[in-house]
Amino acid sequence: MKAPTTRRRAVDKALTALLPQAPYSDTEAIRTLANDRKLRSLPASVTVWLATVAHVRHVHSDYDQLLAEGYDRDAARFFVVDQINDVLTHWRATRLLDPDEDEGEFTAGTIDGGPPD
Numbered sequence: 156m157k158a159p160t161t162r163r164r165a166v167d168k169a170l171t172a173l174l175p176q177a178p179y180s181d182t183e184a185i186r187t188l189a190n191d192r193k194l195r196s197l198p199a200s201v202t203v204w205l206a207t208v209a210h211v212r213h214v215h216s217d218y219d220q221l222l223a224e225g226y227d228r229d230a231a232r233f234f235v236v237d238q239i240n241d242v243l244t245h246w247r248a249t250r251l252l253d254p255d256e257d258e259g260e261f262t263a264g265t266i267d268g269g270p271p272d
Contacts, residue, residue: 165199166190173203176247185210208239208252215242 166189170182177185188206189199197205212218216238221231236254243251 162195162199163190166203169200169203173200173207173250174243174246174248176245178246181210181214181246184214204250207243207248211239211242215239 166186170186185206188210189202194202212235216235218231218235221234236252240251
């Protein structure tokens with residue numbers, strides 16, 4: 156089931172505000188994650204942020220490789236913060252990942268069947 160039009164518009168607006176220079180293929184993947192019905196109880200800006208961090212972590216960092224090498228989830232997340240922030244900076248993101256802030260338990264694997272944490 157697709158997200159209601161009002162929700163899709165809110166997600167689109169939040170995505171444009173957060174990532175003005177992100178490539179289309181990445182914004183489409185993030186939009187899909189953010190529009191998941193499991194996340195509809197959260198504000199669009201929150202779901203876009205969580206979806207963005209999860210997408211960048213799994214697609215544009217060494218996170219999954221670190222997990223495969225035996226690092227635990229928290230350690231792997233710690234080691235990829237700079238990679239994530241580099242991507243966000245390149246995309247002219249209006250927010251960066253704070254290594255001391257818990258960005259939530261949302262991961263790409265919990266939504267799209269990708270690699271679980």
